[in-house]
Amino acid sequence: MSGQVLVLNTGSSSIKYRLIDMATRTGLAGGLVERIGEDESALVHDGVRVERRVADHEEGLKAVLAAFAEHGPSLDGVTALGHRVVHGGSRFVTPVLIDDAVERAIEEIAPLAPLHNPANLEGIRVARRAFPGLPHVAVFDTAFHGTIPPHAHTYAVPREWTRKLGVRRYGFHGTSTAYVSRRAAALLGRPYGEVNSIVLHLGNGASATAVRGGRSVDTSMGITPLAGLVMGTRSGDVDPALPAYLARVAGMGLADVDTALNKESGLLGMCGANDMREVWRLADAGDEDARLALDVYGYRVRAYVGAYYAALGHVDAVVFTGGVGENSARVRALATTGLTRLGIEVDPARNAAESAEARVVSPEGAEVTVLVVPTNEELEIAEQTAACLEEG
DSSP states (O other), X not given: OOSEEEEEEEOSSOEEEEEEETTTXXXXXXXXXXXXXXXXXXXXXXXXXXXXXXXXXXXXHHHHHHHHHHHSOOSTTEEEEEEEESOOTTTOSSOEEOOHHHXXXXXXXXXXXXXXXXXXXXXXXXXXXXXXXXXXXXXXXTGGGGGOOHHHHXXXXXXXXHHHHOOSOOOSOHHHHHHHHHHHHHHHTSOGGGOEEEEEEESSSXXXXXXXXXXXEEESOOSSTTSSSOOSSOOOSOOTTHHHHHHHHHOOOHHHHHHHHHHSOHHHHHHSOOSHHHHHHHHHTTOHHHXXXXXXXXXHHHHHHHHHHHHHSSOSEEEEEHHHHHHOHHHHHHHHTTOGGGTOOOOHHHHHSOOSSOEEOSOTTOSSEEEEOOOOHHHHHHHHHHHHHHHO
16 A cells, blocks of 8 residues: 555544554654644644643644644645544454444444543544545554454353453553564564464563464453553452452442552552653662562563463563553563573673664573564554555
8 A cells, every 4th residue: 555644643632643644654744633632732743742621522623733833744645544543342253344333333333442432533524524535444443353262361250241242351562462463473584373472561561472373362441441451550460359348348349449459459569650760760769569560560560471372382482561560660570580491581781781673682592582563553553554554
């Protein structure tokens, strides 16, 4: 596909966007409209901040178009728009050309991601009105995990929940994981279909995924992004009976527990900080809660790496990505400590070297290559958009 793809990632109060040139696979310009509906709303276009009142997503997209018109580049070369949608449920396991029926389906799936899908859908509707003559493609964050086999995605709950309510493991960070795992295979110089990798997407949200030959076979997040690894404000795995216990002993309602587990737990709940840099600073200053938080964080990552090693049978690469995974040498060391028997370790000098490029941080000749691969979800969305249109 030639031309350009405008990628839109619409949140409840934001629009993140990037214009991708498909001939060179590079970003031409991008930015963010933030705090939509608030007095402090603003647009940042390629580093240029414009303070302006943005009442809703319609005005937000108009502000984006105005920024391109004023600061460039021209949008005359746009041939398609790619939209990030968080949850595709069981219906959407590949990108899909958006029409009215797809909009309705995304709306029907909204109960699975009530904080995300409605905002994603609003962005789609606004953009379809602004660009009525161009194709729009939905790229689902859960889609990459559509290949997880039933024994890994099925919960041991009443089957009516699974069949009628869609209760199962879906997984998230799929767009990032697809890009990163493919890039890892290229760095190894091997066909994508021959490489087994464990992708650790570590940011404020965090997940681990087992990828066998380009196909997700298990992932740590579940029906929601709460499950799995310890995150900035999310608990990750806890006893499923915890809400009932808190209701009995603390009188907490389900909504209160849900809020606490998603927004007041994780690193923040354990030590009062959710920024990994601040957690390390506190630990270095002797804060025992911060030290314990790091121990819990690292242990959980290592436990998933070990489990996914077993699931895959053999592992060619462990891949770190996301804001923390890409930038924190100390977290990478913490996450691989004690895994030498599995052939997984980092070289201290390579790991400590700062770079914005994809790189190997394991020792020369290591059994399992440990990589740092910066993610590029916008490019992955653009490429999936192009592939959808070419196949259609």
